[in-house]
Amino acid sequence: MSQVLPVLVERDDDLARLVERAARADALAVDVEANGLFAYRARLCTIQLAFREGDGIAVAVVDALRAPVAPLAPLLGAAGPPKVLHDLTFDARMLAEAGAPLAGARDTSVAARMLGCPATGLAALLLSELGVTIDKQLQQHDWGRRPLASRELRYLADDVLHLLALDARLAERGRALGIEDEIAEECAYKLATALGPPRDPRPAYARIKGAQALDPEGRAILRRLAAAREAAAEAADTPAFKIVGSEVLLELAQRRPARADDVRAVRGAAAGRAATCVAAWLRAIEQGRSDGDVPEEERALFLQVRPPRRELAARRAMETRITGWRRAEAKARKVDEQVVLPGHCAQELVEIALAAGNAGDAAVAAAIARIPGLGARRLARYGGALAAL
Template identity: 85%
Template sequence: MSHDHLVLVEREGDLARLVERAARADALAVDVEANGLFAYRARLCTVQLAFREGDGVAVAVVDALRVPVAPLAPLLGAAGPRKVLHDLTFDARMLAEAGAPLAGAHDTSVAARMLGCAATGLAALLLSELGVKVDKQLQQHDWGRRPLEDAELRYLADDVRHLLPLRARLAERSRALEIDEEIEEECAYKLATALGPPRDPRPAYARVKGAQALDREGRAILRRLVAARDAAAEEADVPSFKIVASEVLLDLAQRRPTRVDDVRAVRGAASGRAAACVAAWLRAIEQGRSDGDVPEDERALFQQARPARRELAARRAVETRIAAWRKAEAKARKVDEQVVLPGHCAQDLAEIALARGHAGGEAVAAAIARIPGLGAGRLARYGGALAALATAALPSEPPAAAT
């Protein structure tokens, strides 16, 4: 189906023809939409693609609810054209789950951040860099609804139509600053992180703000309450937060009501969709009381000792030292601080400095070389400086002896 030079792909044969056409392109703009704000488990709803074809730009929207997108895998993988996305993390996860994992991807949000752009959202960048204004009113739209209307198709097309020109414009600036290598290293790191395990592996109840302050029975109750909320959300096919907010469950775990009226006295616990869950809250509280504590293998999540004052002082000193060096180097090179050392690399360097113990210089250098996302270029340029930062004396130590 064609629509203002836009192709809507709803059949497997049409998808195969699209893949064949797009495979001949030198670069491919990619974006996806899902229904995570409206369903218990987010589903990939659309995949948008744009690529140069002849003297123009071809734009396609693949309806992922009507045609499997796994045939896109060769196109989106390492053997396909260079992919360009904006803020690729969510897109990469959804595509991987759908059987079409990304490889060789460039992220324009990473480039914009390393170029020091004041605003790095897509709409802001398109306006500032290309003078193109796009409508973002459908940013929180339910993309699981069908059929796709004209306004929705235009919105989907706009999210990819201008990505390749934006990439070209940002590339001009990055080449002038000679920071292409750092940008690509960060793009690769971001993609690897998106496709890897979550940074915080704790179960949902342990991640609730305030859970760490609960006593044993309280955290057992919270665990049961979160499970009850998830069951209700799955049955209703809505996100868990649309049943009840986490802070309400924390309040219930603290108060531990035993009667319906007491639950209703907790703000938010018996209103909206949660009104049908009052009995479930009471059962969860009773089960948590009976449990007495969370399972033994999860108790360590709540036994994090507060760092000693000396340890906190050492951490602050290391982080301050690294930050000062990074700022000075960025000023000297006239680049953004993230180019010199991304924040996640600075955190890893601080951990190496704090955990080095009696390790020698070679061990520290080897640990620095293994920092994810640091890259060969930064290591060659800054390896000695980073080693010096990591081995400098901590506040509680005497200065290192000269060698």
């Protein structure tokens, strides 16, 4: 663990001074911690910042439970210096919810993936690229607990202390391969995706593995059971999964017990925090039986329409063509396949190809140009080749 003890910022005036200093930096390393493993609704607990100052690195931990986050918005937004994070998705969402959305961010995990690094976790990269070892023993710590001890502060400092040096090393490697534009485009795409709507808009119960196989009454029961679990979790201020696992809810929806003893016969349904929920499970099952099915507007979520064989064959053929082209191009350029065409772009390209029908070349080219995350450089280099696939 680092011997660096960061400055702990808990007061408004100290935060204002920190923002003033950090705003003059050429880049800003950022990391956050929350208490999502210990509360029903995760709260942003700490914000770690590191920046070059004089001949050294200044490191600060902002206590987000005691100091306001809003004053950080100009620093973390487009007007501030470039931000460097590792795997920014969670950080971006938490900061946006707290009123300080990120802009102008680079992600070292994206750079590492595009450089073909075998391991892209922060600890692995710091070791392989800089020879630095960091302690990850507090990875599942409750960051909502106060006060923050010296050991905890040093742990928090580790996640940003070497991030700027790692970013510089990876950027140098990216420039040597001539892929800096592709890395930047993917970082921008990842940030936009993190700040956008969820990829899977289905309600939580419909996302439970096995829900699709239930009959109408079973899915109505599962919906009620999931709501009962949420209510219990909120009352206990604990994550829903700590009340009972989703696989237990599914089994209850399948078995549909009518007596308390039958509920207790389902492994996990009355254990631990769920011990006081037996009556709630029985009520939910009874309500689900009475419902008979989920609300009409949610029934379409369970319709499983298998595409015709011809369409499936066309999809597989297009995926094979795109994959083969991408592999050959990456080999010729001696770069990772994600540099040539990220997976999410390849998926979009498949959909464009299948929907093209009798569309003209101009319409197909325009659709390709609109693929999120493709970027101007890839479009200029590969636009014609992608349209020809």
